[in-house]
Amino acid sequence: MATSKQRQAEVKRRLTGLADMVIAAAAKKKDPMMKIPVRSLSNVKFNGKKRIIEMGKKKQERSFFNLGQAKKFMQTILVADALAELQNANLTTSLREIYYRTKHTIEGSHENTFDGQNESDPLIEDLEVSLAALREEFHVRADNGGTMVGPIVLEDDGDRIDCTKLGKGGYSIPSIVEPGYIDIKKCTADFVLLIEKGTQWNRLSEDKFWKKFNCILLTGNGQPPRGVRRLARRLHEERKLPVYVLVDNDPWGYYIYSVIKQGSINLAFESQRMAIPKAKFVGLSSFDPGKYDLPRNVGIKLNDKDINRAKELLNYPWFQKPHWQKEIKGMLSSGLKYELDALANKDFQFLTKVYLPQKLKERDWID
Amino acid sequence: MATSKQRQAEVKRRLTGLADMVIAAAAKKKDPMMKIPVRSLSNVKFNGKKRIIEMGKKKQERSFFNLGQAKKFMQTILVADALAELQNANLTTSLREIYYRTKHTIEGSHENTFDGQNESDPLIEDLEVSLAALREEFHVRADNGGTMVGPIVLEDDGDRIDCTKLGKGGYSIPSIVEPGYIDIKKCTADFVLLIEKGTQWNRLSEDKFWKKFNCILLTGNGQPPRGVRRLARRLHEERKLPVYVLVDNDPWGYYIYSVIKQGSINLAFESQRMAIPKAKFVGLSSFDPGKYDLPRNVGIKLNDKDINRAKELLNYPWFQKPHWQKEIKGMLSSGLKYELDALANKDFQFLTKVYLPQKLKERDWID
Numbered sequence: 001m002a003t004s005k006q007r008q009a010e011v012k013r014r015l016t017g018l019a020d021m022v023i024a025a026a027a028k029k030k031d032p033m034m035k036i037p038v039r040s041l042s043n044v045k046f047n048g049k050k051r052i053i054e055m056g057k058k059k060q061e062r063s064f065f066n067l068g069q070a071k072k073f074m075q076t077i078l079v080a081d082a083l084a085e086l087q088n089a090n091l092t093t094s095l096r097e098i099y100y101r102t103k104h105t106i107e108g109s110h111e112n113t114f115d116g117q118n119e120s121d122p123l124i125e126d127l128e129v130s131l132a133a134l135r136e137e138f139h140v141r142a143d144n145g146g147t148m149v150g151p152i153v154l155e156d157d158g159d160r161i162d163c164t165k166l167g168k169g170g171y172s173i174p175s176i177v178e179p180g181y182i183d184i185k186k187c188t189a190d191f192v193l194l195i196e197k198g199t200q201w202n203r204l205s206e207d208k209f210w211k212k213f214n215c216i217l218l219t220g221n222g223q224p225p226r227g228v229r230r231l232a233r234r235l236h237e238e239r240k241l242p243v244y245v246l247v248d249n250d251p252w253g254y255y256i257y258s259v260i261k262q263g264s265i266n267l268a269f270e271s272q273r274m275a276i277p278k279a280k281f282v283g284l285s286s287f288d289p290g291k292y293d294l295p296r297n298v299g300i301k302l303n304d305k306d307i308n309r310a311k312e313l314l315n316y317p318w319f320q321k322p323h324w325q326k327e328i329k330g331m332l333s334s335g336l337k338y339e340l341d342a343l344a345n346k347d348f349q350f351l352t353k354v355y356l357p358q359k360l361k362e363r364d365w366i367d
Numbered sequence: 368m369a370t371s372k373q374r375q376a377e378v379k380r381r382l383t384g385l386a387d388m389v390i391a392a393a394a395k396k397k398d399p400m401m402k403i404p405v406r407s408l409s410n411v412k413f414n415g416k417k418r419i420i421e422m423g424k425k426k427q428e429r430s431f432f433n434l435g436q437a438k439k440f441m442q443t444i445l446v447a448d449a450l451a452e453l454q455n456a457n458l459t460t461s462l463r464e465i466y467y468r469t470k471h472t473i474e475g476s477h478e479n480t481f482d483g484q485n486e487s488d489p490l491i492e493d494l495e496v497s498l499a500a501l502r503e504e505f506h507v508r509a510d511n512g513g514t515m516v517g518p519i520v521l522e523d524d525g526d527r528i529d530c531t532k533l534g535k536g537g538y539s540i541p542s543i544v545e546p547g548y549i550d551i552k553k554c555t556a557d558f559v560l561l562i563e564k565g566t567q568w569n570r571l572s573e574d575k576f577w578k579k580f581n582c583i584l585l586t587g588n589g590q591p592p593r594g595v596r597r598l599a600r601r602l603h604e605e606r607k608l609p610v611y612v613l614v615d616n617d618p619w620g621y622y623i624y625s626v627i628k629q630g631s632i633n634l635a636f637e638s639q640r641m642a643i644p645k646a647k648f649v650g651l652s653s654f655d656p657g658k659y660d661l662p663r664n665v666g667i668k669l670n671d672k673d674i675n676r677a678k679e680l681l682n683y684p685w686f687q688k689p690h691w692q693k694e695i696k697g698m699l700s701s702g703l704k705y706e707l708d709a710l711a712n713k714d715f716q717f718l719t720k721v722y723l724p725q726k727l728k729e730r731d732w733i734d
Contacts (some may be wrong), residue, residue: 086715087607092573094566100665104712112664143565143588144514147539156534167523172514172539175569182534198510199461202542221510261374297479298467320641345466345471348453 004180012087012139014131018080022064033063034076035068037129037269039122040136044268046317051277053263053318055129062126072123078102078113079123086139092176095121095140129269134178136226141175143224147198148173149205150216152235153186160185163216168205173218175227177234187239193356194232194279195219196247196256200340200351205354213360216241223256229274231258236276242274244365246356248336249284251309254319254328259282262318265333279363283355286330292355298345299336323366371547378505379454381498385447389431400430401443404496404636406489411635420630420685422496439490444652445469445480453506459543462488462507488515496636501545501594508542512592514565515540516572519602520553527552530583535572540585542594544601554606555581560723561599561646562586563614564625567707567718574719580727583608584640590623596641599627603643610643611732613723616651617667617704618676621686621695624648626696629685647732651707651720653697659722666703667711673704689732 002010018034025032037043038058064073082101086093093101096268106113114120128135149170155162163171174182175195191232193215195201204210210217216235220228235241245260247253261279263271280328288298302310313319314328331337343350359365369377385401386436391397404410405425414421422464431440440595449468453460460468462723473480481487495502516537523541530538541549560582562568568586571577577584583602587595612627614620628646630638669677680686681695698704710717726732 020514089715091715092569093711093715094569094708096706096708097715100706100709100711103665104662105664141569143569144536144539147511154534158538159532159534161536162534165526166528166538167521167526167541169511169523169528169539169541169549171533172511172536174534174536182536197597199463200509202459202508288589290674295471326660339463339467341461341463342467344460344467348456348458348460348464348468 004178007137008087008180011131011133014133015080015084015087015127015138018077018131019084022077025064031065032073033061033062034073034130035059036062036126039125039129039269041265044127048317051262051318052271052275053268054270054271061367062098075102075113075119076123076126079120080127083124083127083138083140086355089154090139091140092139094142095124098124098140118141125267134230134273135272136178136181136230138174142225142227144172144174144227146173146218146228146231147171147201148218148222148231149228150210151188151214152184152207155183155185156181164211168202170205172228173220173231175225177227177231179234181297182231184234184238187216187235187237187241189216189235189241190214191242191244192216192218192232192235193282194224194243194245194260195227196220196224196245198342200246203349203351204356207349209352209356224260226270229260229276229285232279233274233276236278243279244282244360245279246282246297246340247284248258248337248339249286249288249331250339251306251313251328251331253284254281254313255309258313258316261280278367280367281361282365283357284338284343285366286327286334287332288355289336289338292296292343292346292350294338294342296336298342299334299338302332302335302337306334321367327366370544371550374504375454375547378498378500379451381500382447382451382454382494382505384593385444385498386451389444392431398430398432399440400428401440401497402426402428403493406492406496408632411632413629415684418629418685419638419642420632420635421638422635428482441487442469442480443490443493444565446487447494450491450494450505450507457506459506459508461509463489465491465507492634494638496717501597501637501640501704503543503545503597509592509594511539511541511594513540513585513587513595514538514568515585515598516706517577518555518581519551519583522550522552523548531578535569537572537584540587540594540598544594544598546601548663549598551605552595552599554583554602554608556583556602556606556608557581558609558611559585559599559602560649561591561595561610561612561627563612563620564588564707567613567709568718570718571723574716576723591627593637596627596643599646600641600643601644610646611727612646612650613649613707614651615704615706616653616655616698617706618673618680618695618698619663620651621648621680622676625680625683627687645734647734649726649732651705651710652733653701655722656701656703656705659710659713659717661705661709661712663703665709666701666705669699669702669704674699688734694733705730
């Protein structure tokens with residue numbers, strides 16, 4: 001495996017390679033042209049063997065001398081140039097700032113290079129797939145988007161961060177957690193618990209669940225952002241930790257789990273480096289309210305949107321296993337969904353003291 | 368000033384005092400009754416001298432033997448009871464879990480104590496104003512909601528957290544930052560920079576702006592959550608630090624600043640412990656695009672909603688100072704708003720290297 005420095009040099013080489021291609025074509029008086037993998041739904045499939053959603057092999061050409069492609073070609077090169085500037089200065093920035101940085105009036109005209117961020121964002125995705133690098137490797141970040149506590153020591157910008165010594169608050173997970181940005185110096189945890197919502201994460205952190213069960217508590221406050229998914233994947237891959245996912249019992253919870261596990265349809269090209277095909281669904285299952293004696297009045301009636309979404313999920317290839325069909329149909333036939341918060345009906349600490357310990361002890365999860 | 372332990376004991380005493388009141392009334396065969404300050408707009412005013420938005424003195428009575436109030440009275444006592452349970456067990460929880468905890472079917476009936484969280488949330492606010500305590504003091508939290516770096520050392524749950532040693536990622540600010548939860552052990556910063564958006568916070572953190580300018584960098588990723596506001600207020604009050612606010616140049620940016628400074632209309636009762644009347648607006652001002660030579664094409668055309676909101680702001684009593692009228696009218700007459708992100712048009716590090724240093728050097732802010 002390449003070191004983080006080698007990888008960074010490689011990404012930089014690929015970006016500047018684009019400029020070289022344009023220069024070489026110009027020198028030969030040829031049409032500069034790029035081949036870009038097609039990011040549309042038609043080029044996405046579920047790989048049943050690897051159990052991830054991935055892109056097919058279709059590519060499209062984008063050239064400078066094609067009138068319909070000239071502007072887009074120029075925009076792509078402008079974005080690549082801004083990304084190369086970030087590499088050279090060793091800076092990170094946001095999608096929005098890339099847009100602003102590359103926006104100017106084209107000399108001798110009244111036309112702007114870009115009229116909106118909706119023009120520059122897709123080009124960054126084009127470059128990701130063409131150059132086979134994550135946007136994080138291009139130094140493009142989002143906001144900090146998650147929190148972590150547990151027996152792990154990180155190095156971030158020369159600082160050694162011991163996540164057992166950050167109180168209840170924990171470590172704020174940056175958007176970019178690639179090796180070289182964030183290094184995992186030490187990790188003695190037995191598993192990762194990835195929790196959908198901050199409120200349950202707070203419960204578990206306050207109760208020092210990570211100490212008793214020797215695990216890492218991660219949350220992304222809803223659909224986990226890329227940094228949280230990537231960190232979970234690194235812990236799984238580099239430290240061989242099992243990843244257990246705890247979400248609400250509703251179609252959105254199932255979907256969050258499925259994105260963590262096999263990636264998403266929209267961003268299929270990142271599954272290879274983001275998905276965790278062995279992630280386990282630890283709850284909240286449609287059969288938990290019965291098992292843990294939750295009253296029906298803390299369930300929430302499924303609405304039409306829930307029902308339609310659940311039916312869609314039933315058809316996804318990655319939910320074809322019999323236990324998943326049973327799980328989703330169980331929810332539909334009860335007519336109810338349950339939030340994890342509803343466990344508080346039993347006791348404020350029911351999650352920490354009863355529910356999760358029993359789940360882990362009985363290995364009561366779905367794959 | 369009371370110690371944090373004394374204050375906690377006092378809050379507990381006030382909560383259990385409610386139960387005592389009910390018992391005492393029952394013993395005397397009298398109608399148990401509470402007086403609750405009115406939280407409606409009619410009871411909110413701007414105190415021009417203290418320069419905060421605060422509640423008036425109007426109160427309403429809520430009693431058990433009044434048929435129209437009996438259910439609400441019972442619900443209020445149930446919520447207070449759940450809050451007392453949290454005090455006794457020294458636990459924190461969320462608004463949503465309070466709802467689930469207090470929800471049950473009333474014995475001998477088919478009626479639920481609560482049918483939705485919209486019934487329990489206002490009662491927590493009623494208890495806040497009646498018992499003059501913040502919900503955080505009742506141990507009610509939201510998600511972690513902000514990030515901080517800089518020369519400050521905190522104690523959180525027995526851990527000593529040095530915010531100069533947390534890399535670029537920083538400290539994830541918990542929802543509850545009251546003394547006793549989070550103690551400020553040491554702080555050598557000269558000021559607090561409270562930044563609206565995470566993207567500029569990341570820029571400044573990456574560039575170690577806090578080191579060069581000896582300040583604390585705080586963000587709440589948008590409208591700052593209560594924990595961030597309360598922490599800024601504590602740093603201002605306990606450590607006498609000036610607070611500078613950096614927001615987008617649009618009506619929503621002005622409003623974010625105004626909530627930090629004098630509190631909000633909806634939650635007027637918390638201004639006394641959340642507002643920072645001396646907070647300064649450091650940018651982005653309507654006159655900055657001219658001063659810093661930003662091209663007009665990175666401005667965004669004001670839409671009708673922006674224009675109406677700006678006109679509303681012009682009428683607020685706390686925006687009556689001439690420089691504020693000039694600032695807001697300046698935006699209206701230019702017809703443009705600017706995001707902080709637009710500074711990247713000059714250079715990715717323009718914010719860190721030119722804009723903020725010049726602002727601070729020239730003391731170019733609005734009060």
